[in-house]
Amino acid sequence: MKKKSLLFLFLIIFIIFGFSRSDSDFDLRRSFLVYAEGDSEISSLLEYNIKTKLKQQGKYKVMTRDDIFLKNISDILGKVDNSVLDVDFLVYLKILESFPSKEIMNDQVWWEYNIIVKCEVIKVSTGESFYSQLFSSQGTSYVGRNQSDIEAYFYARRNAINNLTTYVVKSLNNLFRLKANILRIEDNYLFIDGGRNIGIHKGMLFEFVNTVEINEKSYDEYSGKLVAEEVWDSESKLKILEKPRSFDYKNENVFVIENPFLSPVRTMFNVYYLNESFKSNGLGLEIGIDNYEHLYVGTDFQFLFDRNLFSLDIDFNLGYLNYFAEMDSSILLGASIGLKSVNTKEGNSYGYFKLTPKIGYSHYINKSVGLTCRFGYNILLPKEHEIDLGNNIVIDLGISLRF
Numbered sequence: 368m369k370k371k372s373l374l375f376l377f378l379i380i381f382i383i384f385g386f387s388r389s390d391s392d393f394d395l396r397r398s399f400l401v402y403a404e405g406d407s408e409i410s411s412l413l414e415y416n417i418k419t420k421l422k423q424q425g426k427y428k429v430m431t432r433d434d435i436f437l438k439n440i441s442d443i444l445g446k447v448d449n450s451v452l453d454v455d456f457l458v459y460l461k462i463l464e465s466f467p468s469k470e471i472m473n474d475q476v477w478w479e480y481n482i483i484v485k486c487e488v489i490k491v492s493t494g495e496s497f498y499s500q501l502f503s504s505q506g507t508s509y510v511g512r513n514q515s516d517i518e519a520y521f522y523a524r525r526n527a528i529n530n531l532t533t534y535v536v537k538s539l540n541n542l543f544r545l546k547a548n549i550l551r552i553e554d555n556y557l558f559i560d561g562g563r564n565i566g567i568h569k570g571m572l573f574e575f576v577n578t579v580e581i582n583e584k585s586y587d588e589y590s591g592k593l594v595a596e597e598v599w600d601s602e603s604k605l606k607i608l609e610k611p612r613s614f615d616y617k618n619e620n621v622f623v624i625e626n627p628f629l630s631p632v633r634t635m636f637n638v639y640y641l642n643e644s645f646k647s648n649g650l651g652l653e654i655g656i657d658n659y660e661h662l663y664v665g666t667d668f669q670f671l672f673d674r675n676l677f678s679l680d681i682d683f684n685l686g687y688l689n690y691f692a693e694m695d696s697s698i699l700l701g702a703s704i705g706l707k708s709v710n711t712k713e714g715n716s717y718g719y720f721k722l723t724p725k726i727g728y729s730h731y732i733n734k735s736v737g738l739t740c741r742f743g744y745n746i747l748l749p750k751e752h753e754i755d756l757g758n759n760i761v762i763d764l765g766i767s768l769r770f
């Protein structure tokens with residue numbers, strides 16, 4: 368059986384390599400044939416899901432075994448389209464194991480479906496396998512009032528296939544990163560010599576690469592972050608989100624490369640000392656995101672201690688960030704809304720609605736670590752509680768981490 372499978376696999380490679388390639392010089396995207404072997408239902412769904420997801424990206428040309436059969440039928444009918452089988456790489460997926468299990472615990476019943484697959488990427492022109500990886504995927508679905516036992520079984524299998532699809536697509540994107548040369552730089556934008564013709568799409572993230580020679584050996588330095596804002600047929604416009612710190616990106620030997628693991632937003636985590644009304648001291652923890660377009664959104668938790676009371680604040684923060692000195696420092700103008708819970712030594716509890724306009728300044732020592740200082744004014748409602756905290760000034764000083 369194994370010999371037959373290998374024979375069929377190499378037969379596919381021979382067939383697709385034997386067809387003439389497309390005459391179009393415009394579409395330079397890599398082309399894949401996705402072929403899954405094993406459980407027939409799983410392999411068909413897996414092929415379809417991977418093809419659909421890759422085509423949605425627009426980065427590759429993709430086909431499956433169904434397209435091969437369609438090509439044969441077209442040949443028979445005299446409708447020959449050689450571009451259909453323009454394939455560079457075979458993505459071969461061997462389903463090694465697939466097994467469901469029904470779990471029962473207390474009053475809950477659910478299905479778990481596990482799939483183990485070996486993925487190989489084979490270069491069609493040489494028959495060389497240059498990538499091999501095992502993937503293990505699990506899908507779960509619960510039996511309930513609105514979902515029968517058999518429905519939960521199929522949903523668990525579908526979820527396992529969807530997770531497996533995600534793993535394979537991420538691996539292919541990491542394996543085949545797009546590169547392009549810088550044509551020109553205009554302010555905070557640069558133009559590159561690649562567009563839809565090599566698979567670039569709007570929102571794709573890149574980083575700078577600087578090639579240096581040390582002891583007659585070439586090394587690549589990676590730094591910075593860019594996003595594709597406009598994409599044309601053979602050219603793209605990238606916005607610089609983060610400039611490289613270790614080299615000058617305007618050097619002629621610098622180019623850009625796709626990085627599918629970069630994020631279009633930046634996460635920030637702040638730990639700070641807090642003072643309220645110049646008498647209550649405490650600690651604050653905040654997590655938020657900066658979208659590189661001056662918008663900041665976050666949430667924080669504040670713990671304040673006084674001789675007679677303890678308070679916990681939970682706030683939602685919204686602000687405008689103004690960047691200075693190539694984003695090494697910034698000013699925040701914004702406000703937070705939230706709830707303040709106050710507990711006294713006598714065991715009484717009070718709740719307040721809180722609105723806090725604020726201004727802050729942050730300066731970063733390096734790419735990830737900075738110092739922050741903020742001033743705000745708390746407006747507390749209602750004022751009818753036995754404890755009237757009043758409106759008050761709040762100051763915080765702390766450390767900011769960004770990723």
